[in-house]
Every structure is written in structure tokens, then in C-alpha cells.
Amino acid sequence: MSWSMVRPWAIGVMVAAILFPLYWAAVASFTPESQLFGQVDLVPTRLVLDHYRAVFSERALGTAVWNSLVVAGATTLLCVPVGAMCAYALARLPFRGRTVVLTSVLAISMFPQISIVSPLYLLLRELRLIDTYAGLVLPYLTFAMPLTIWLLVGFFRQLPRELEEAALMDGASRLRTLRTIVLPLSWPGLTTTAILTFLYCWNEFLFALCFTLGPDRYTVPVAIALFRGQYQVPWGQILAGALVATLPVAMLVFLAQRRIVAGLTSGAVKG
Amino acid sequence: MASISLQGVSKRFAGGVAALSDLDLEIAHGELLVLVGPSGSGKSTVLRLIAGLDAPTSGRILIDGEDVTNVPPQQRDLAMVFQSYALYPHKTVRENLAFGLQMRQVPATQIDERVREVAKTLGIETLLDRRPAALSGGQRQRVALGRAIVRNPKAFLLDEPLSNLDPVLRVETRAELTVLHRRLGATMVHVTHDQEEAMTLGTRIAVMRDGALEQVAAPMDLYDRPANTFVASFIGSPAMNIWPGSMVRAVGERALVGVRPHDIELTPTDVSDTTGRVEILEPLGPTTLVHVRIDDAPESRARIIVPANTRIAIGDHVGFRMRHDRLHFFDEKSGRRRDVSS
Numbered sequence: 001m002s003w004s005m006v007r008p009w010a011i012g013v014m015v016a017a018i019l020f021p022l023y024w025a026a027v028a029s030f031t032p033e034s035q036l037f038g039q040v041d042l043v044p045t046r047l048v049l050d051h052y053r054a055v056f057s058e059r060a061l062g063t064a065v066w067n068s069l070v071v072a073g074a075t076t077l078l079c080v081p082v083g084a085m086c087a088y089a090l091a092r093l094p095f096r097g098r099t100v101v102l103t104s105v106l107a108i109s110m111f112p113q114i115s116i117v118s119p120l121y122l123l124l125r126e127l128r129l130i131d132t133y134a135g136l137v138l139p140y141l142t143f144a145m146p147l148t149i150w151l152l153v154g155f156f157r158q159l160p161r162e163l164e165e166a167a168l169m170d171g172a173s174r175l176r177t178l179r180t181i182v183l184p185l186s187w188p189g190l191t192t193t194a195i196l197t198f199l200y201c202w203n204e205f206l207f208a209l210c211f212t213l214g215p216d217r218y219t220v221p222v223a224i225a226l227f228r229g230q231y232q233v234p235w236g237q238i239l240a241g242a243l244v245a246t247l248p249v250a251m252l253v254f255l256a257q258r259r260i261v262a263g264l265t266s267g268a269v270k271g
Numbered sequence: 272m273a274s275i276s277l278q279g280v281s282k283r284f285a286g287g288v289a290a291l292s293d294l295d296l297e298i299a300h301g302e303l304l305v306l307v308g309p310s311g312s313g314k315s316t317v318l319r320l321i322a323g324l325d326a327p328t329s330g331r332i333l334i335d336g337e338d339v340t341n342v343p344p345q346q347r348d349l350a351m352v353f354q355s356y357a358l359y360p361h362k363t364v365r366e367n368l369a370f371g372l373q374m375r376q377v378p379a380t381q382i383d384e385r386v387r388e389v390a391k392t393l394g395i396e397t398l399l400d401r402r403p404a405a406l407s408g409g410q411r412q413r414v415a416l417g418r419a420i421v422r423n424p425k426a427f428l429l430d431e432p433l434s435n436l437d438p439v440l441r442v443e444t445r446a447e448l449t450v451l452h453r454r455l456g457a458t459m460v461h462v463t464h465d466q467e468e469a470m471t472l473g474t475r476i477a478v479m480r481d482g483a484l485e486q487v488a489a490p491m492d493l494y495d496r497p498a499n500t501f502v503a504s505f506i507g508s509p510a511m512n513i514w515p516g517s518m519v520r521a522v523g524e525r526a527l528v529g530v531r532p533h534d535i536e537l538t539p540t541d542v543s544d545t546t547g548r549v550e551i552l553e554p555l556g557p558t559t560l561v562h563v564r565i566d567d568a569p570e571s572r573a574r575i576i577v578p579a580n581t582r583i584a585i586g587d588h589v590g591f592r593m594r595h596d597r598l599h600f601f602d603e604k605s606g607r608r609r610d611v612s613s
Binding site: 160162163165166167168169170171172173176180181184185 | 343344350355357361
């Protein structure tokens with residue numbers, strides 16, 4: 001048998017292996033609680049919306065989704081523009097200590113989160129930011145910013161340098177060059193960075209757990225984790241919550257994917 | 272239009288590599304100076320220093336007598352055409368041309384007029400709404416040129432603008448550049464590694480090697496009186512023959528003698544200066560280049576240009592004679608030109 005005949009099958013098996021857990025979670029989230037631990041069928045026989053109703057009415061998951069959207073969205077919106085300027089300077093401007101700055105940015109992001117939770121808590125309490133959106137956005141910036149900067153530095157360095165030099169010769173200032181030449185050509189990089197930052201914040205658990213006090217400010221991961229009672233684990237609700245949490249992110253990626261097209265710079269330099 | 276002057280300019284890169292050392296160069300109003308040299312000779316560095324994209328390690332750069340060494344490129348009002356063209360890929364041709372004028376706060380109506388005028392001279396009016404990706408190499412080259420012209424800059428800096436064109440287009444564009452230079456009367460600095468391009472384009476040529484100027488002169492002066500063996504063998508194609516002085520009885524010891532392939536003719540062996548055996552024949556079309564292994568100096572070969580209809584074959588034993596008024600003499604040690612009064 002030749003490879004070209006095997007390949008579709010191999011790909012099929014791989015895709016199935018990847019998608020199965022998701023499928024299984026989806027099925028479980030629609031299965032009545034009473035049947036969850038009994039006879040399990042690959043193709044479900046009876047689907048109910050019980051768990052979804054429960055997470056939104058009893059568990060206030062809607063608030064958590066909103067909180068997560070606000071916190072992750074605000075972090076991303078702050079992070080990408082500021083990070084882009086910083087990354088451009090690090091990628092292109094010749095200044096002393098550039099490597100040191102870049103390395104320390106990386107070093108900061110390597111701090112184990114757990115080790116800074118208590119000092120951060122004290123700090124945020126002094127600033128009266130516990131249980132506020134700002135109290136989450138600010139700490140998130142500390143790990144989101146290094147990620148953004150590193151990703152964008154790599155991306156900016158790939159752009160043909162002559163393009164920027166041409167803009168300088170044309171009389172554009174550095175900032176103007178960044179805005180009118182570099183950023184429009186960096187859409188794929190900016191989008192990728194924004195998605196990764198957003199995902200990171202969307203899934204963050206430790207800070208969100210420590211710096212929020214009640215369901216009004218819980219983010220999705222915290223809310224789902226606290227579904228679990230003392231005597232039982234409501235698997236159906238947890239899986240329903242997980243699917244609800246996945247949905248906005250999946251949509252975001254699908255929307256952004258259309259912007260992530262290669263070859264934006266084609267035609268710029270010889271080719 | 273402007274004069275450009277480099278005074279004692281050196282450039283050392285971060286790794287400690289010296290790209291230029293103590294360079295002096297004067298470029299006059301309206302001149303088309305060609306910087307030519309092998310790759311790594313520092314010619315592009317000179318251009319980037321004039322542009323302000325790199326700063327010299329020491330020395331001064333003056334435009335119209337004004338010291339611009341520390342002036343950023345935006346304020347030097349020079350235009351540069353890059354080897355890769357560097358067109359803004361997300362902008363249309365029209366926007367590409369207009370960008371430099373917009374940066375200088377030229378009113379929109381005036382920009383439109385200027386862009387159309389320049390597009391017309393370069394024959395790219397029909398391409399104005401296309402993006403660079405939809406243009407051919409030659410068209411991109413024109414847009415890159417247009418982007419420079421449209422601004423009416425003090426001087427033009429051209430970094431191997433023809434090297435990405437196919438040979439036919441290159442010769443065509445070369446001629447157009449000459450016409451353009453004459454029409455604009457602008458100061459231009461053109462970098463190339465192609466000596467033929469340098470000869471045909473330049474009002475003056477600066478030959479560079481290893482970060483230093485070897486000779487600066489008008490094209491035919493360079494060809495007729497090369498200052499040293501490097502310039503002698505770099506300028507002119509096929510390259511000049513350079514032999515030990517003993518080949519020609521007229522000169523003393525410790526000298527090298529140079530003679531261009533065009534200045535040698537084949538003769539019957541009994542009336543010739545020297546004899547040898549034909550090793551390689553390279554038909555060039557109108558002429559043929561003959562490589563002859565010299566009998567008296569078997570380690571040297573002579574390159575001789577003969578008419579294409581010459582009856583000659585590999586292995587033939589031939590004699591040849593040099594035009595004695597066209598010999599060049601160089602010092603054996605320094606390689607510098609030596610003028611013999613006799």
C-alpha cells in the first residue's frame with residue numbers, strides 16, 4: 001500500500017483521537033445526571049439541557065463569562081498596543097542594554113506564579129483593588145506583557161528592514177513608520193499575539209481565585225472549579241461549563257484566522 | 272540639487288569589522304557618481320552613511336556645505352532607491368508615490384498632480400491603482416524610481432537598482448537612467464558591482480576595494496589610465512592582461528606590464544613579439560576572446576580579442592603583437608601606476 005492511500009486514514013485516526021474527548025464531554029454535558037454513570041453509549045439516546053439550565057440559573061456562569069471577557073479583553077487591549085511599541089524598540093532601535101532588557105523581560109515571566117501570589121495580594125489590598133477588574137488586569141499584565149513582547153520582537157525582526165528605511169527616507173518619523181508601515185504589515189503577528197494573550201488570561205486560575213471574593217467577580221475557571229461541592233462532583237455541570245467557556249475562545253480564533261494569512265509582505269521586496 | 276562631501280569618514284561595525292577607513296569623497300552638483308567595487312568593498316555602506324541610515328564612526332558628512340553627520344535621514348531630504356525596491360506592499364502604487372509627499376505635508380491636490388506627472392514620465396499611469404504584488408519586476412523598479420523622483424529631493428541614492436532586472440531590461444533601464452539624470456540635472460550616487468554599468472552611467476566613477484577608494488575619475492580616464500593593477504583589471508571587459516615586466520623588453524625589472532585584450536593583435540609567428548598556443552576560444556559574437564598560453568612564460572596566459580571571422584583553432588601555435596603606445600606599467604610591489612617617459 002502506498003503512502004498516498006494510507007495518509008487519509010492516518011489523518012482520520014489522528015483527528016478522531018484529538019476530537020474524541022471533546023465529543024465525549026459534549027455528550028456528557030447533554031446527558032441526564034441519572035444516566036451519567038450507568039450504561040454509556042457512543043451515540044447518545046436521550047439529550048437534555050438540564051446541566052446548561054443549571055449552570056446559568058443556579059451557578060451564575062453568565063456573570064463569570066462576562067467577568068472573564070472583561071478581564072481577558074481589557075488585558076489584551078492594553079497589552080498589545082503597549083507591547084507592540086516596546087517590541088518595536090527592542091527589535092529595531094539600536095540602544096545600549098537591549099539584550100539585557102529583553103532577557104529581564106523573559107526572566108520576569110519565569111517567576112513561579114505561586115511565589116508572588118501573597119505579596120501581590122498584600123499589594124492589591126493596600127491599593128483597594130481586591131475583588132475588582134483592575135485587580136486582575138494589572139497582575140495579568142505582568143505575565144501577558146513579556147509574552148507579547150517576545151512574540152512581537154520575533155515578528156518585527158522578520159519584516160524586511162528596507163521597508164522601514166524607505167519610510168524613513170520618505171520623511172516618516174519612527175512612530176509614524178511603526179503606525180503606517182510596520183503595524184499594517186504585522187496583522188498576522190498582532191492577531192496571533194492577541195489570541196495567545198487572550199487565551200492565557202481566559203484560562204488563568206490562580207490569581208483569579210486569590211484576588212476575587214465572590215461570584216460577582218469570579219472568572220470562568222474559578223466558577224467552574226467551585227461547582228464542586230463537599231460531597232459530590234457535578235460532572236454534567238462542569239462539562240457544560242467547560243463547553244460554554246470554550247465557545248467564545250473558539251469563535252474568536254475562527255474570526256481571527258481569516259486575518260492570519262501569510263504573504264502580507266509579498267511584493268515588497270524582490271520576489 | 273546638492274553637493275555631497277565625505278571628509279575622513281570611517282565606519283566600524285559592532286563586531287569590530289572595519290567597513291570604511293578614512294574616506295574622502297566630493298560629489299558635485301548635478302553629478303552622477305558611480306560607486307563600483309566587488310561585494311564587501313564598502314560601497315553600500317558609503318550610500319547608507321550619506322542617507323543617514325547608518326552613522327559614521329568618525330569623520331563628517333556634508334550636504335551643500337552643511338554638516339549633516341548627526342541629522343536623521345528624515346531631515347536630509349534625500350531619496351533612495353533600494354536594490355529590493357522596498358515598495359510598501361499594503362499600499363497601491365499611487366499611495367506608494369504619494370507617501371513621501373504626505374510626510375512633508377504637501378496639499379492633497381498638489382500631491383495628486385505630482386504623482387500623475389511622475390507616473391506619466393515613467394509610463395506607469397495605468398498601474399496607479401495596483402498593489403506591488405501585482406506588478407512585474409520592471410514595473411516595480413519604475414515605481415521605486417518614481418517614489419524617489421516625485422519628491423524632488425536634493426539628491427538621489429541608488430543602491431544597485433538594476434541588479435534585479437533581466438539583462439535586456441537592465442540595459443534599457445540603464446539608458447533611461449542616463450536620460451533621466453540629464454533631464455532632472457540632479458545629483459545622483461549610484462552603487463553597482465557591474466563595471467559596465469559604471470562605465471556607461473557615470474559622469475565620474477569611484478572604484479572601491481576593502482573600504483577604501485582606489486581611484487576616482489571620469490570613465491574613460493579610468494579606462495585609459497588606471498591608477499593601479501586593481502582598477503586596471505576591474506574596469507574593462509575582458510580584463511586587462513597583467514604580466515611580469517620581463518615580457519616586454521622595454522621596461523626594467525620590478526615592474527608589471529598591462530595590456531588590454533583589444534590592444535593585442537595576432538600576427539604570423541615570424542614578425543610577432545611573443546608566441547604561444549591557443550588554449551580556449553570564447554566566441555562573443557562580433558569578436559572572439561582567445562586565451563593563449565605563452566611560450567616564454569608558461570605560467571601566464573594572454574587574453575586577446577580577435578575579429579569573429581579569424582581562422583583559428585584550439586592548439587594552434589600563434590604569434591601576437593602588443594600596441595606599444597597602449598601599454599600600462601605598474602610597480603611590482605605596490606601595484607601603483609608607473610609612467611614611463613620614453
